Amino acid sequence: MRLTVREAAFRIFQHFGVDRLFGNPGSTELPMLKAMPERFDYVLGLNEAVVVGMADGFARASGKPALVNLHSAAGTGHSLGNLFTAFRNNAPLVVTAGQQARSILPYDPFLFAERATEFPRPYVKFSIEPARAEDVPAALIRAFQTALTPPMGPVFISIPVDDWDRECTMPGLPDLSLRTLPDPRGIDRLAELLDGASAPALVLGTGVANCGGWDAAIALAEQSGASVWCAPYAAREVFPEDHPQFAGFLPAWRDQLRDLLNPHDAILVAGAPVFTWHVEGSGPHWPEHAQLLALSEDPQHLAAMPGGGGVLGDVAAGLAALAERVKPRSFAGKRHRLADPQAAMTDSFVLSRIHALRPQDAVVVEEAPTARTPVHDNLPITREGGFFTCASGGLGYSLPAAVGVAQAAGDKVLAILGDGAAMYTIQGLYSANRLGANVSFLILNNAAYAALQGFAGEFGMNAVPGTDLGGLDFVKLAEAQGIPARRVDSPGAIDAALSWSFGESGPTLVDLRIA
Structure with missing residues (x-):
């Protein structure tokens, strides 16, 4: 034809x-x-x-x-x-x-x-x-x-x-199956690792979500009795963070990661590299007494491993097969605890109020590097498809990404953004308005590139040039693009502004002035 x-x-x-x-x-x-x-x-x-x-x-x-x-x-x-x-x-x-x-x-x-x-x-x-x-x-x-x-x-x-x-x-239109299942002998090897351990750990990364492995990860954790850690800089949800076996988030610092994994004698890393580091480190990449194996659909995750062993293939299928293969064991580890911040204009308290007031099944899209730890401590992700962030470490992704997520998801989207990150692609608000995107843009506005200021100590610096962002008015920036917005300066005004934003069906913005 x-x-x-x-x-x-x-x-x-x-x-x-x-x-x-x-x-x-x-x-x-x-x-x-x-x-x-x-x-x-x-x-x-x-x-x-x-x-x-x-x-x-x-x-x-x-x-x-x-x-x-x-x-x-x-x-x-x-x-x-x-x-x-x-x-x-x-x-x-x-x-x-x-x-x-x-x-x-x-x-x-x-x-x-x-x-x-x-x-x-x-x-x-x-x-x-x-x-x-x-x-x-x-x-x-x-x-x-x-x-x-x-x-x-x-x-x-x-x-x-x-x-x-x-x-x-017109060429022929193929209909291919592109899923590659792990080698059954490799699954046996992973099962032997977990069965032979006294204190096993699962370290789950973005690949779990990419493969649709949420339910399989839960099944494996509950069957094996393993503690579940989130891999450094995971860019998706990997496990319900209110689950009693969820242990917390691993940092991208080698010594700190070793300390957190020290209680475990067997570590299975699924859907993540081993490991993503942010700064130089020394010594082993995981505790020397622990055995480590990996499961990933990405061959580069396995090729770049500094030791250990691994299995290549679909992560969800591998986790599901393991859940049927491993021996049952009771959980005996420690669970991650949420913080209880005092009422103040801090990122921790604001995030705790977002958690308390957010609509059921809301999707979080985050790009607030300064607040990454407070997000972990105050805003648990509890649903599949409930979290997206930037895996590259760049800025300017999550504001427009929230608009794209809103087109695909039927639920309210909460875009939790730093002021510096938001300014990279602030004109994305125009698209949000044009599309009627169901997004609450929540700006954690500390008037600075505060993440860079906090990181300066790694290089022995007391001050960092070019990090002062005072004078930005996000209410005016939003209204200029057709989006209603409110500014919050005090703890007592947080709940009313969030409730207003969460109750709207179209895009809104809240400028939260963090001390």
Whole structure:
């Protein structure tokens, strides 16, 4: 069947369950947008970082691939920070970028990308500019399949502007199963580790959520009697944090992590590297007396291990198989305890009130590095699909990601943001308003890049230049983009503002002035 590249492309998008396009339109993308099918939405972001952040949040919350359309070099450049985050988040994004017409590429035209496929590397799994217009549909199919193959991640296709109206032949549309089950002999080895221990521990990371392993993790923990720890910098929910076997959160400091794991003689790390570190350390990566094995769908997690052993394969399937294989044991460890902060304009107290007042089944999207420990101590995540954050450590992800999550989830989304983080992609509020996103934007406003100030001690610094953010008025910034907002300066005003925000069905913002 002969049809245009554009017609073939939209058939491919439909085949992979895509019903919307996240973008910020530019001249080289216009032919793609011509005659878009009915019931195919265009999700507008006012900056490409916002576009990719929204698409990432949607993909991770929906479990489906998200389609992104960027301009050539400049637009792709604007997106790269959040494209890097999408790569670290294992978000299945198919990114198309406009390229100038093939006939003028030899003449260095305006708004072209000279080495388009190299620009987003190494933070995409696959990058191509098809040699011919008629090769674009096959490249799109390969891109979707690569994005969805575990470990999932973004892919990139540069498409010249004049390709969309060219004729092509419609390629076959495959229907693949991309799940890889762990080797049964490897599962036996993991079971022997847990069965032979006197004080086993599970360390769960983002891969548990990526594979849909919430229930399997609970079943394994309860059957094996293991303490459950959250891996350093896990970017998703991994285990109910009000469960009696939940032990807490492991830090990205080697000596501190060893101390916390010291009571355990067997450690199973699932869906995470061993381990993610933030600063230099010395000595063993885990207690010397403990045996450690890992289970991951990401071969790089196993390849980079500093010792121990592991099994490659779907984490949810592996945990479920282990839950049936291990011997039953009673839990004898310690559980994580929530804090009880005093009433004051501190991040801890504000977060405790968010916990007390949040709607049932609300989804938390967080980017408040200064408050990461208070979040752990005051705002437990208790539901599957209930938490998203940035795995890369960059800023500017979670504000637009909350908008994307809200498109995929039917529940209220709570975007808990630092003031510095929010300013990276503040124009995402425009998209939230345009879409009527059911998001409460909660700004923990300490008028500083306070996380950097706190980290300065690691380098023997008493003061850090460029970290004062005084003078920002988030109420005005929100209202300028059509979102109602309130400011809170005292503990007595917290509950009323939160209750108002949580009770609204559209986007709102609360500027919480943290002392």
